[in-house]
Amino acid sequence: MFLLWPEAAADMIALLELDRLPGVPKSQQTIAELLAQAWVIEARPDGARSWDIFPPNASTASAAVKLVSPALLASAASTAPKPLPRRLRERAAPENPAPAPTQTEFTLSITGRESIETSTEAQSTEIEGPRSQIALNAPARLNPAVRDALRQILATMDSPAQPLAAFVLKLGVFIPLKEFEQRSVDPALAVRALSEAGMLASDPKRPGSKTHSRNFHDEPVLGVVVDFRHVCGLHVGARAQAPHEPDAAQP
Numbered sequence: 001m002f003l004l005w006p007e008a009a010a011d012m013i014a015l016l017e018l019d020r021l022p023g024v025p026k027s028q029q030t031i032a033e034l035l036a037q038a039w040v041i042e043a044r045p046d047g048a049r050s051w052d053i054f055p056p057n058a059s060t061a062s063a064a065v066k067l068v069s070p071a072l073l074a075s076a077a078s079t080a081p082k083p084l085p086r087r088l089r090e091r092a093a094p095e096n097p098a099p100a101p102t103q104t105e106f107t108l109s110i111t112g113r114e115s116i117e118t119s120t121e122a123q124s125t126e127i128e129g130p131r132s133q134i135a136l137n138a139p140a141r142l143n144p145a146v147r148d149a150l151r152q153i154l155a156t157m158d159s160p161a162q163p164l165a166a167f168v169l170k171l172g173v174f175i176p177l178k179e180f181e182q183r184s185v186d187p188a189l190a191v192r193a194l195s196e197a198g199m200l201a202s203d204p205k206r207p208g209s210k211t212h213s214r215n216f217h218d219e220p221v222l223g224v225v226v227d228f229r230h231v232c233g234l235h236v237g238a239r240a241q242a243p244h245e246p247d248a249a250q251p
Helices: 007-018 028-037 144-155 177-181 187-196
Strands: 002-004 051-053 062-067 115-119 124-128 172-176 211-216 219-227
Touching: 002 007, 007 028, 144 172, 144 177, 144 187, 172 177, 172 211, 177 187, 177 219, 187 219
Parallel strands: none
Antiparallel strands: 002 062, 051 062, 115 124, 172 219, 211 219
């Protein structure tokens, strides 16, 4: 997935100024640098951040930046976007093309350590894709203290060295309120901030409930469920790892 640049940067600046956030960068170069440092955009093999693409109905190339993963934006959409029917980038054919290898090596930007079967003309090879780190995808207006605590909590889902502080349900990622308290964030503040930022998953059975009760570490705990749209890097089978227990919720 590509973003036209600097057009997308101008939209970002306008949106951030609309939210009246302090310290909004005014330069598209600064924004691109920040996105690169956060591993949001991917540089070309030569290190340059600008990619030349041909948008639909365009006769000339346009400058763009390339997202590390389409899920960074697609996860916030209600429906999955469909790839364009043609390439955005044109590759010149080499003058002396190398002979086709008998085995193809792939670098896949997918989530989860899963076995992926791919076939070539000669044979089928089973490969394993690299795992993407679980990361927070929160609106800029989210309370900074809640944001930092949430990042720390989600990081435990990737680290075998830390006690697990969250787990996956069918609705989203369940986070016990006591985990916020352990990180010096008032639970009531966390619930209010997440609700105002539109990050809580809605239970169709209890649409007015902001908190849920689940068994965690063999004891019932009260917590919130963050919508999947705001958590990147969960592998494909993660949702199926939800504990099989009856739903319970509290207002």
